[in-house]
Amino acid sequence: MSTNQSSLASQSNQANSGFKVQQPGLLTLIQDAGRLGHHRIGLTTGGPLDSQAFKWANRLLGNELNATALEVSIGGLVLTAEVDTWIVLTGAEMPLKINGQEQDRWHAHPVKAGDQIEVGFSALGARGYLAVAGGFQVEHSFSSSATVTREGIGGLNGEKLQQGDYLKCAAVKPAQTFRLPEAYRPDYSDQITLRVITGYQQHAFSDYQKRVFFSSEYKVTDRADRMGYRLEGPEVKPSIDGILSEGICHGAIQIPADGQPIVLLNDRQTIGGYPKIGSMISLDTARMAQLLPGSRVSFEEITIDDAHNLHCLAHAHFERIQPEAIS
C-alpha cells in the first residue's frame, strides 16, 4: 500500500488526474464516512467529525454521500488542480479562493488544470470539508479510506496530508451541481447546548452530581482533538473510580478521576475503563467539533426516544431541502 502511494506522488506528470498538495495546512485528513464493523480487532471509526457538513459537501456535487473528501481543520490548505472538475467547500468559515479570487462556500465551483485552490484559516468553526466531483480515489484499508493517524491506517500511508502528496481523482462532469441557500447553512456559534442521553454508569452519579453536570457551563480546553474533547468546569464525581474495560460508543462522555468530562469522538479507543455518565447525540458531537478551545458549552438531558426522533427528523430535513441547481 505504502509503495503504491509514494509512487503516485512521484509520477504526478504521468497521465495523472488529480490535485497536488502545495501546502497541507495544520491538519488535513482524507476521510470518507468512516470505518465501520472493525471494532473487534481494535479499529476505531475515524470519519468526519462534522458528518453533516461532510454529507452536504458530497451532495452539492451529486456524489455518493460516502465519497472520499478532505477534512480541513483550522485551515491553511493549498492545492493545484491537474484535472478539470468541480469542487465544493462546506463546514467552518474558511475563505475559499480559486486563483486568488474569493468564492462562495456551500457552492460547487468548476476548476481547470492549473488552477490554484486555497482554503484559508477559519473565522468561525474548526472543520471544513473540501469535496471533489466523484470523490478522491484513495485505496481502501479495512473497507474505508478514513485516516486515523493514531492507528496509522487509511488515507495516504495512514498520515495527515503532507506537502507534495498527490490526491487522485477522475475528470468528472457531474450531471448537476448545486449551492445551498444561505437560509439552510449552519451557524457555528461558540456557545451551545449539547444534548446528552444518560446511560452506561449513570447510576454511579448521584442526582446531585447529575445536576451539577447538566446545569453548569463547561469550557472546551486545548486538549480537544479527534479522539475526544476535554472540557473544563465544575467537577463531577462518580461513586466509583474505574470499571472493567468495556466498549465505548461514539459520543460517550467519560469522567476520569479529576472530575472533568471528556467527550469521545471518531478516533477514540474502542474500549476503556473510566466511568461514563452517558453519550452525546451525533448531531451535537458534529456541532461541538466545530468549536475551538475556549468555547463554552452546556448539556441538556434527553431520552433515548428523543434522540431517535431527532436523528430521524434531521434525516428527513436533509432529504427535504432542495439545494439550488447551478446552471
Add this chain to the structure above:
Amino acid sequence: MATKKTSSQIDQSAEAGLRIEVAGENALIIYFGDKTSPEVSARVQQAVTILQEELGDKLIDMVPSYASLLVIYNLMLVDHLEVKNRIRPLLASLGNAASAEGQLVTLPAYYSTESGPDLEGLAKRAELSVEEVIKLHSETEYRVYAIGFAPGFAYLGEVDTRIAAPRLSTPRQKVPRGAVAIADRQTAVYPAVSPGGWNLIGLCPTRMFDPEAEPTMPVQVGDRIKFNPIDRDEFLALGGEL
C-alpha cells in the same frame, strides 16, 4: 431461538447479573456480570454469535469485552426497543448453553533481560528468580478477554498472582512491537510500537496485527493463549528483531 421465553426465565438471567443499559443514541451495552471470569467471557462470546445472527444488517458493530458487549445498531433500520425485545429472550437462554471453547494459540516468547527490561525488577519485587517468573508466565493458559486500546491489542488474563505487577509510574514513550508485558493480572503482546506503561518481560516474534495478512490477527476474543519460551537464536530465526 424462536421459542418464546417465559418471564421467569428472563428474571433468572437478571438474577445471574444480566443487565442491558443504554450506551448512546444507537448503542446498547449488555452487562453479563461485574467480574472477570472465563464463564462470563464465554457467555459474552456466545452472545456475539447469537446477536450477529439475529440482528444481521441492522447491526453496525459489536465490542465484546471482559464482562460486557456493546451493540451498535443502524438507527435508520431499527430502534432501541426492538433491539432490546429481540435480544432479551436470546440472552436469557445463554446460561444453559455449553461453554464456548476458543481455539488454542501458542505464541513464542523470548524472555530475557535483553528483550524484557522489566523482567529482573519484576522478579525482585515478587521475590522470585527470573527463571521462576518465566515459568509462571509461560505455564499458565490465558484467555483473550478483550481487544482494544490499539489495533490488535489483546488483553489476556489472568496471570498468576505472584507475578502480577502494577503499571510503571512513568509510562515508556516507546514500547517495541512484540513486547510481552504484564499489568496487574493482565498480560499482552504489543501489536505495534507505541507508548505504554506495562512491565516488559520479553519479546514475541509473531505479528499480532498485520493489515496485509489474512486473518489480520492470530487471535480473537475467547481464544486460549499459551506462551512457549524460546531462546535468542530461535527468536531471530522466527524473524524477531532486537
